[in-house]
Amino acid sequence: MAKILTPKKGSRKEVIIEKAAMLFKSKSYAATSMRELAEVLGVEAPSLYNHIGSKSELLQDICFRVGNKFIGQIKSIEANDDTITGKLEAIIRFHIQMMIENFNEVYVANHEWKHLHEPYMTDFLNIRRSYEKSLLTLVIAGIDNNEIRPINPYVAVLTILSAVRGLEFWQRNKKNISQKVLEDDMVIHLLKGIVN
Amino acid sequence: MAKILTPKKGSRKEVIIEKAAMLFKSKSYAATSMRELAEVLGVEAPSLYNHIGSKSELLQDICFRVGNKFIGQIKSIEANDDTITGKLEAIIRFHIQMMIENFNEVYVANHEWKHLHEPYMTDFLNIRRSYEKSLLTLVIAGIDNNEIRPINPYVAVLTILSAVRGLEFWQRNKKNISQKVLEDDMVIHLLKGIVN
DNA sequence: ACAAAAAACTAATAAGTGTTAGTTTTGCAT
DNA sequence: ATGCAAAACTAACACTTATTAGTTTTTTGT
Numbered sequence: 001m002a003k004i005l006t007p008k009k010g011s012r013k014e015v016i017i018e019k020a021a022m023l024f025k026s027k028s029y030a031a032t033s034m035r036e037l038a039e040v041l042g043v044e045a046p047s048l049y050n051h052i053g054s055k056s057e058l059l060q061d062i063c064f065r066v067g068n069k070f071i072g073q074i075k076s077i078e079a080n081d082d083t084i085t086g087k088l089e090a091i092i093r094f095h096i097q098m099m100i101e102n103f104n105e106v107y108v109a110n111h112e113w114k115h116l117h118e119p120y121m122t123d124f125l126n127i128r129r130s131y132e133k134s135l136l137t138l139v140i141a142g143i144d145n146n147e148i149r150p151i152n153p154y155v156a157v158l159t160i161l162s163a164v165r166g167l168e169f170w171q172r173n174k175k176n177i178s179q180k181v182l183e184d185d186m187v188i189h190l191l192k193g194i195v196n
Numbered sequence: 197m198a199k200i201l202t203p204k205k206g207s208r209k210e211v212i213i214e215k216a217a218m219l220f221k222s223k224s225y226a227a228t229s230m231r232e233l234a235e236v237l238g239v240e241a242p243s244l245y246n247h248i249g250s251k252s253e254l255l256q257d258i259c260f261r262v263g264n265k266f267i268g269q270i271k272s273i274e275a276n277d278d279t280i281t282g283k284l285e286a287i288i289r290f291h292i293q294m295m296i297e298n299f300n301e302v303y304v305a306n307h308e309w310k311h312l313h314e315p316y317m318t319d320f321l322n323i324r325r326s327y328e329k330s331l332l333t334l335v336i337a338g339i340d341n342n343e344i345r346p347i348n349p350y351v352a353v354l355t356i357l358s359a360v361r362g363l364e365f366w367q368r369n370k371k372n373i374s375q376k377v378l379e380d381d382m383v384i385h386l387l388k389g390i391v392n
Numbered sequence: 393a394c395a396a397a398a399a400a401c402t403a404a405t406a407a408g409t410g411t412t413a414g415t416t417t418t419g420c421a422t
Numbered sequence: 423a424t425g426c427a428a429a430a431c432t433a434a435c436a437c438t439t440a441t442t443a444g445t446t447t448t449t450t451g452t
Binding site for chain 3: 002033034035045046049054055
């Protein structure tokens with residue numbers, strides 16, 4: 001049979017990961033078989049093992065790639081000298097951008113990390129916790145310097161993260177909402193609220 | 197072997213569904229086997245079939261029970277004569293209450309409905325869409341009567357629903373946040389924002 | 393105490409799982 | 423053209439899956 005197509009650049013492994021993310025997103029990790037993945041790629045299942053180590057390695061690659069992008073971004077935001085509000089805005093916008101540009105991967109990282117094996121699951125959760133802690137620190141600082149209302153900072157972080165992580169079902173409303181409107185109005189909503 | 201315990205009232209099927217929800221939540225539907233479920237119940241797998249029709253029936257029961265509760269609630273909220281803001285607040289509080297009181301079921305309905313077979317999946321999605329439409333109508337009415345800022349109503353609905361549906365990971369912070377604070381501050385956040 | 397019903401059991405099935413071993417084909421560099 | 427490495431193939435593995443059939447045990451109602 002024909003070889004796995006490698007459009008433009010990127011290794012075959014890259015293409016496999018990409019299609020895996022697509023399937024893991026739409027069918028879930030556990031319900032996606034290597035035979036299905038192979039079929040999408042136009043190849044027999046065992047052929048995949050010329051390029052990857054295992055099914056779970058695919059999940060690891062997806063989760064850590066996404067996790068590291070977010071960690072990198074928050075570090076850079078922490079380092080700049082914007083206001084707290086500005087930093088929170090940048091974080092919200094980054095989440096939306098990531099969700100739009102890397103939908104499958106981000107979705108999988110957010111929803112399928114449960115199926116990571118140790119020690120990867122622990123590592124991944126540590127990345128998440130570290131990210132959440134950064135956000136918490138930011139919100140607390142905002143409350144301290146009076147930029148932000150004195151609400152419970154855990155709740156604020158929870159609300160923001162829930163809202164941006166749940167973005168996957170924006171997909172269905174694509175036609176109705178441009179990325180700009182989504183970003184702008186979500187930032188307004190999560191920072192300034194919606195009531196007059 | 198001993199029979200399935202039926203604490204207080206409720207049929208054995210009820211107990212099975214409850215444990216299934218627990219497993220489907222923590223391991224996902226696809227990765228939960230009937231043998232595991234049976235083990236949790238202290239019974240052999242085939243014994244389950246004296247009480248239930250199939251594995252997928254369990255998922256159906258969970259999803260539709262949750263779906264119908266939400267539909268019932270929003271209908272009752274639509275019918276009352278509160279302000280739009282008050283109605284939105286009630287909806288947010290109801291989501292939080294549901295998440296806290298029926299965590300496993302709500303989580304499963306929110307995350308595992310993909311594994312429903314037809315026609316159940318279509319039916320379930322219709323329930324969801326109907327719920328979202330109700331919310332959208334509410335937000336639009338709020339914008340019309342000037343209770344709510346003129347932001348994109350789709351985005352507002354998306355943000356609120358994402359935020360409250362993502363609540364599952366509040367679990368980890370249980371110790372830090374009481375239900376009252378969670379409800380109050382999340383309502384404030386999603387309605388009035390967090391910036392001063 | 394005894395019959396009937398409920399609910400457990402064991403054994404088995406057919407299909408599907410990730411993955412390996414060994415072999416053949418493909419395509420590029422010389 | 424030819425040799426070599428990359429990447430495909432087929433066949434097979436050891437398990438696991440949901441579910442059924444048939445049987446035995448347990449509980450319930452009289």
